[in-house]
Amino acid sequence: xxxxxxxxxxxxxxxxxxxxxxxxxxxxxxxxxxxxxxxxxxxxxxxxxxxxxxxxxxxxxxxxxxxxxxxxxxxxxxxxxxxxxxxxxxxxxxxxxxxxxxxxxxxxxxxxxxxx
Amino acid sequence: xxxxxxxxxxxxxxxxxxxxxxxxxxxxxxxxxxxxxxxxxxxxxxxxxxxxxxxxxxxxxxxxxxxxxxxxxxxxxxxxxxxxxxxxxxxxxxxxxxxxxxxxxxxxxxxxxxxxxxxxxxxxxxxxxxxxxxxxxxxxxxxxxxxxxxxxxxxxxxxxxxxxxxxxxxxxxxxxxxxxxxxxxxxxxxxxxxxxxxxxxxxxxxxxxxxxxxxxxxxxxxxxxxxxxxxxxxxxxxxxxxxxxxxxxxxxxxxxxxxxxxxxxxxxxxxxxxxxxxxxxxxxxxxxxxxxxxxxxxxxxxxxxxxxxxxxxxxxxxxxxxxxxxxxxxxxxxxxxxxxxxxxxxxxxxxxxxxxxxxxxxxxxxxxxxxxxxxxxxxxxxxxxxxxxxxxxxxxxxxxxxxxxxxxxxxxxxxxxxxxxxxxxxxxxx
Numbered sequence: 001x002x003x004x005x006x007x008x009x010x011x012x013x014x015x016x017x018x019x020x021x022x023x024x025x026x027x028x029x030x031x032x033x034x035x036x037x038x039x040x041x042x043x044x045x046x047x048x049x050x051x052x053x054x055x056x057x058x059x060x061x062x063x064x065x066x067x068x069x070x071x072x073x074x075x076x077x078x079x080x081x082x083x084x085x086x087x088x089x090x091x092x093x094x095x096x097x098x099x100x101x102x103x104x105x106x107x108x109x110x111x112x113x114x115x116x
Numbered sequence: 117x118x119x120x121x122x123x124x125x126x127x128x129x130x131x132x133x134x135x136x137x138x139x140x141x142x143x144x145x146x147x148x149x150x151x152x153x154x155x156x157x158x159x160x161x162x163x164x165x166x167x168x169x170x171x172x173x174x175x176x177x178x179x180x181x182x183x184x185x186x187x188x189x190x191x192x193x194x195x196x197x198x199x200x201x202x203x204x205x206x207x208x209x210x211x212x213x214x215x216x217x218x219x220x221x222x223x224x225x226x227x228x229x230x231x232x233x234x235x236x237x238x239x240x241x242x243x244x245x246x247x248x249x250x251x252x253x254x255x256x257x258x259x260x261x262x263x264x265x266x267x268x269x270x271x272x273x274x275x276x277x278x279x280x281x282x283x284x285x286x287x288x289x290x291x292x293x294x295x296x297x298x299x300x301x302x303x304x305x306x307x308x309x310x311x312x313x314x315x316x317x318x319x320x321x322x323x324x325x326x327x328x329x330x331x332x333x334x335x336x337x338x339x340x341x342x343x344x345x346x347x348x349x350x351x352x353x354x355x356x357x358x359x360x361x362x363x364x365x366x367x368x369x370x371x372x373x374x375x376x377x378x379x380x381x382x383x384x385x386x387x388x389x390x391x392x393x394x395x396x397x398x399x400x401x402x403x404x405x406x407x408x409x410x411x412x413x414x415x416x417x418x419x420x421x422x423x424x425x426x427x428x429x430x431x432x433x434x435x436x437x438x439x440x441x442x443x444x445x446x447x448x449x450x451x452x453x454x455x456x457x458x459x460x461x462x463x464x465x466x467x468x469x470x471x472x473x474x475x476x477x478x479x480x481x482x483x484x485x486x487x488x489x490x491x492x493x494x495x496x497x498x499x500x501x502x503x504x505x506x507x508x509x510x511x512x513x514x515x516x517x518x519x520x521x522x523x524x525x526x527x528x529x530x531x532x533x534x535x536x537x538x539x540x541x542x543x544x545x546x
Contacts, residue, residue: 020169022270023141026176030136033180047181 003082005045005111006089010077013103032097040081043092048079073105086110135184141172144189145268147237148196150244153265156204158247158296163203165265171196239308241266242357245350246311249318250295257292258321259328260285267346277343278328308359315360319368319424322347322354326372330379344376355411366415367424373408374431377401391540393440405435426455445475462494466503478510498527498537505541 021029037044053074057066067074083089089108098104148168153161171192185191248262263269263277271289275282329343351369354360381399382390412428429451437443452468465488473481485504494500501524509517521541528534 019272020173022273023145023169023172023268024139024273025270026172027136027139027141030141030176030180034135037180049181050177 003084004089006081006083006086007109007111008048008079008081008089008093009075009107009109010079010098011073011105011107012076012101013073013105029097036096040092040095043081043083043088044079045082046080048077050077051075080111136188139268140188141175142268144192145169145172146244146266147189147241148192149265149268150240151193151237152196152200153244153247154240156200160200160204161265161293161296163207164200167200167203168192168196170199238353238357241353242359243306243308243311245318245321245354246308246314246359247296247306248292249314249321251314251317253292253295254288255320255324257288257295258317259324260288261292262321262325262350263346264289266350308357312359315362315364318354318360319364322351322372323368323424325350326375330375341376341379344372344379348372348376363415363418363420364422364424366411367422367428370408370411370415371424371428371431373404373411374428374435377404377408377435391536392434397439400435408432408435421454421458423455423459426451426458430455443474445471449475462488462490463499466494466500469507470503473507473510478507481507482511496523496527498524498529498533501527502537502541509541 037047055066057064081089081092083092086108089110093099093106093108096106099106145168148171149161149164152164152167156164174195175188175192179185179188244266245262248265249258253261260274260278263274264271269277271282271285275285278285326344326347329340329345329347348369351365351372355365355369377400378395380401381395381397408428408431412432415425415428430448433444433448433451449468449471452464452471456464456468465484469481469484472484481503485507490497490500501520505517505520505524508514508520524537524541525534528537
C-alpha cells in the first residue's frame with residue numbers, strides 16, 4: 001500500500017503560558033524529541049523547520065508586514081510525515097512532544113498529489 | 117565519538133538518549149554566563165543571561181534537525197556571543213564595550229577543548245562564584261544568584277527547591293543585581309586574586325546550598341540530592357584552583373561527601389525519615405565515603421582547624437563506625453566541644469549533650485546543658501525540646517519529659533519530622 005504525505009503545521013496561541021523553559025526543561029524537551037524522532041524515524045520524511053515570527057503578506061493591493069496580526073494562532077513551524085492513512089499520521093503527531101506545549105495546536109493536511 | 121574531558125561542562129555522553137550528559141544545558145548555562153560576563157562586564161549580567169537562554173533555545177531547535185554538533189560547547193558559545201553582540205549593539209551606549217569584547221575571537225577557535233580554554237572556563241566559573249559571594253550582597257541573595265547564574269536553575273526551580281515563592285526569589289535576585297549594578301559599572305570584573313578575600317563567604321554559600329538540599333525534610337530525595345550535588349560540584353571546582361585550594365575547602369568537601377553518602381538512607385521507602393540507628397549502613401554510598409575520606413586526609417594539613425574540620429570529623433565518626441552501638445561518642449563529644457570553641461552556638465552544645473548522653477549516660481548530657489539558656493531562635497525549636505524530653509525521661513523526670521515532648525511534637529516543621537519524633541520519643545519514653 002502506498003503511503004501518503006502529510007503536512008503538519010505547528011500552531012500556537014502566543015498568549016497562553018509562554019514563559020521560557022529553563023535549561024533543565026530544554027534538555028528534557030530535547031531528550032523527549034530525540035526519543036520521539038528515533039521511534040518514528042521511518043515516518044518523519046522531513047523534520048521541517050521553525051518559522052520566524054516576522055513575515056510578509058502579499059495581496060493584489062500590495063505587500064504588508066505579516067503574519068496577519070489579528071490571527072489568534074501563529075504557525076510556528078512545519079514538518080512532513082508519511083503514513084498510510086490520516087489515523088497513521090495522527091498517531092505520529094500525537095506522540096510528538098510538541099503536542100504537550102501550552103497552547104499548542106497541530107494541524108495535519110494531506111498533500112494531494114504526491115503519493116510515495 | 118570518544119569520551120573527552122571537557123572540564124566543568126563535562127564530557128558528552130554518547131550513551132545518553134539525547135547524546136548529552138545529564139544537566140548539560142543547565143551546566144552550560146553557568147559556563148556561558150560566567151565566560152560572557154567576564155567579557156562584557158557585570159552590569160550586563162541580564163543581557164548575558166538572555167543571550168545564553170537564546171542560544172540554548174536555538175540549540176534545542178537546531179540540534180534536533182542537524183544532530184548534536186561535534187563540539188556543542190563551542191557551538192553554544194558562538195551563538196550566545198552573537199545574541200549578546202546583537203543585543204548590546206542595539207543599546208547605543210555600549211558600542212565601546214562591544215568593541216573591547218571583540219578583541220577576543222568570538223568563537224573561541226576551533227579547539228575549545230584545549231587546556232587553555234578549559235582553564236579559562238574554570239577561572240571564569242570561579243570568578244562568577246566569588247562575584248556571587250560579594251559580602252555586600254545579602255547572604256540569601258548570594259545563594260539565589262549562585263543558583264541562577266552558576267547552576268542554571270530558573271526562578272521557578274529555585275523557588276521550588278528552597279520552598280519559597282517565586283516572588284521571593286525574584287526579590288532576592290533583584291537585590292543582588294542592584295548591588296552588582298551599583299558597583300563596577302564600566303569596569304571589568306575583579307581578578308580572582310582580588311576576590312580571594314571572599315573565600316569564607318564562598319564557603320558559607322556552598323555550605324548553605326548543601327544544607328538546603330540535605331536538611332530540607334519535605335521534598336523528594338532526587339530534588340534534594342540535586343542541590344547537594346551542585347554544592348559538591350562548585351566546591352570541587354574551587355579545590356582544583358590555587359585560589360581555593362586550601363585545607364578549609366578540602367574539609368568542606370569531606371563534610372559534604374560524608375553527609376551525601378548517607379542521604380539516600382535517611383528516608384524509608386515511603387519518604388519518611390529514618391533515625392541514624394535505623395539506617396541501613398549498607399545503603400551508604402561507597403563512592404561518597406571514599407571521596408570523603410580522601411578529602412579529609414587532604415584537609416589534615418596546615419595549622420588551621422576550622423569549623424568544617426570539626427564537622428567533617430564528626431561526620432567521619434558516624435560514617436566509619438561499624439554500627440550505631442560502636443560509634444565513638446566520646447570522640448564526637450570532643451569534636452562538638454571544639455566546634456563550640458570555633459563557632460560558639462547553643463546548637464553545638466545541644467549536639468555535644470546528645471553525644472555525651474550516649475557515651476556517659478543521660479545525666480552527663482543534662483549536665484552539659486545545665487545553665488544553657490537557649491536564644492529565641494532555639495527556644496521553642498523542636499530539636500531543643502526533643503533532646504530535653506529524651507534526656508529527662510532517661511533520668512526519670514517524667515513530667516518534665518512529657519512537657520518537652522509535647523512541645524517538640526507541636527513545633528515539628530513537617531509531618532515526616534513529627535513522625536520521626538513520635539517514634540524516637542515514644543520508644544525511648546514509652
